[in-house]
Amino acid sequence: MSKELRIGRLAAASLVGLVVTGIAPWVHAQEPLSVSVELSEQHVSTGDSLTMEVNVVSRVDGQIELALPELEGLVELSRSKSEGTSISWTGRGQQITREVTFTLELEAQVAGKHTIPPVKARAAGHTAASRPIVVEVSKAGGDDVPASKADPSRVEPPGPGEQRLFLRYKVDRASAFVGEQILLDLDVYATPSLNFAIEENAPPPTLDGFWREVVDQPQRLTRRVESIGGKSYQVYRMWRMALFPLEPGEKTIPEVQLTFAVNRSIFGGGQRDRRKPPKITLDVKPLPTEGRPAGFSAGNVGAYQLAATVDHQTVPAGKALVLSVVASGRGNVKNLRLPELPPIPGFRTFPPTVSDSVTVDAGGVSGEKRAQILLMPERGGRLEIPAIELVTFNPAEARWDRLQTSSIRVAVEGDPSALAPAQTLPPSIDGSGVPNAAAPREASGPLAKDELRPIRFRSTLEKPSPPPWASAPFAAGLLAPPLLYALLRLAEAMAHRGRRETPESRRRAALRHAHARLARAREASERGDGEAAHHELLEALLDFTREKVGVSFRGMTTEEMRSALEARGAPPPLIERFTAEVDASNYARFVPGATDAEAVKAALSRFESLLGALEVWEVTP
């Protein structure tokens, strides 16, 4: 075959293939009836749910009949159906297309590979079937899966069926001594785009062989990002516990189960995933016996400090002091046992009160244990409280620690032994006449915790003051400000009223001014300045009359003044006297030397009389 012929045949075959490929979907799309099946997941674990969507498209008239096959290894949880009809116009006329969709929620119950057989549909004599689909179901967790040794540096990658969501335990150490703290977290890993919520939560498990304290159990989960096997996950901490192993050996952290709703909307739907973290083992080592000091108590494991203080360095005879012994640090503070108190020469000791305060944070458990011992000096002078020792095991350093306080010196003023017991003890209460002989109890044995909070050794027993609401100063303190404020407002109102001008106030003011001018006129007269005296008299007369009448008389002629006074009802004698005084004053002012001292005195007297007459005159409006 020639080369050209081969090339030609090849090209023709390609062209035919292209045409067929292009036509086939179009042909398929125009089939009278078609069925398709889709699964949300094809790899799940037992207990997980998945969604199967069966879609039937019919272009023929007639009822659609659908036969759903038996599903092996999968159980149907729920089913819903939706239908739709669309109308289109083609070259051959109107085309009605009906679409029916069944959505089934299934739960994988049996592990293995399961095939979903073809789904068959029939309508108006036409049939169609979907392709079979395979689902792989792997076993979720399970008791037969052995526990693995904990590894703080590594997170086990997700197994089959866990691709999108899985749980893991995380510890800060895989190996610890008895009593040493181990932090245990439960983390949720999810792919970045996954939408999920917790349907069923499990509380932190109780663990045999451990004393545990829940350190963190957030109401709102915070997210961090981690990479495992090159793949990025969003990680959420469900809880953190501080564990303190009680005995040596290999200890297993059991699994817990959480159920998640995945891809669920407000309309429902989505899937349910049940997840468990793989079990892990922790290695608990016994405490070393080599070099163990005497007096060690099993709960004293941790990093601690010890201190002792007294509330008074100097006490008078007959008074007690309080010795406080405090052990503080990181570890299981509640199980810490403070040491036995040795006998203290010169002191009588009383049973102690023990309390602890525990702090729980992201780093675990810490706090302090405090013992308060009442000491009563039995003799005067300088007494010494010896050092107190506590033996602990520091697991971080793997060594025994002998913690010791320093000794404390106390000065006792006076001689407590001089205070005979009969002076301080009351007579017998039971009436027998025999003083109660109560032997003091010597402190012995380990420090113990009382249930009740201890008595108060000293008190001033002052009489309770009356409550504030029954005391006069309180009432006075509350009433004083509003009263003062009311007084202030009253004073302001009165001052304002006083400043307000009324006809009466103006009249009084005018009278005052007139008298003031009269006084100045007298002074001028005594000085021998008759001109100034007359000037003052005239001004006083005119000002007073203006205030009285309401019209200024300045610049008026005598006739005009007369008329103005007559118009206001002034009696004629008054008018005559007024005009006479005005003329006399003007004369005296403008003719210097016309008046002598006697004349000025007389003018003063007349003016005073005239002023009185003007004051009593009632002006006719």
Add this chain to the structure above:
Amino acid sequence: MRRARPRAIAAGLAAVLLLATGSLTRAEETRPEQDFVAANELALQGDLKAAIGLYESLLARGVAHEDLYFNLGNAYASTGRAVDAIVAYERALRLAPGDGDVRFNLGVVRSKLLGGAGLAPPPEDGAGEVTLAEVVEPLVAPLSPSGFAGIAIAGCFLLFGALAAKRRLTEGRGATLARAGVIVGAVSLGLGLAVNAGHVVVARDPRAVVRETGDLKDGPHARFKVKGKIAGGERVRVLEEDGAFARVLRRDGTSGWITLGALIRL
């Protein structure tokens, strides 16, 4: 000179008498404290009977202090007299409502007593009828009435002082300060009055402790039906009295009648 001598003698005698009275008074004043310490020592030594006797003698002498009631309560509790201990603690709380140690010990003794009687202690925040005192007490107990009285007085002065200043300062920084003073003063006054009002409500609450476990009846007579049991040591509120009976309100909101003799008033 002769007249001065009798006067001087009289003045000297008066001074001696005054000093003697003063020192006697001082001795009387410190005697209760000494007896208190002595009683405490007896208690610490384990002679609780003697300690109780001395505490009770202090009470009989009119000494009323929360420390005395507290220590007496501890002594009663240690000798098994739980109801007496509860009464002592409740009286201490009346004097010092915010005392955490008293509340703690009261809770311990009460729960032990009621648990031993097979009766569950009434819930602290009872359902049903709730009195104003029950609602208010946890809010005001830790707050000092005298402290808040001081705040109220200071607030009152600030409020009215600021009001007076506001009339004069109508603009600028002074006016702003005056307005702020009015607000702060009003809030302080309101808060102080509210806390003291709360203490008044609590102080006047007619409370009692049940002496011993007994019947709670439907009405004020022995012939009435028994509607339940009321435990010794339980704290109740006396609502009314009728003859030899009193109607009480329990912390869980239920009420009933009980004989007056079964109640110890606080």
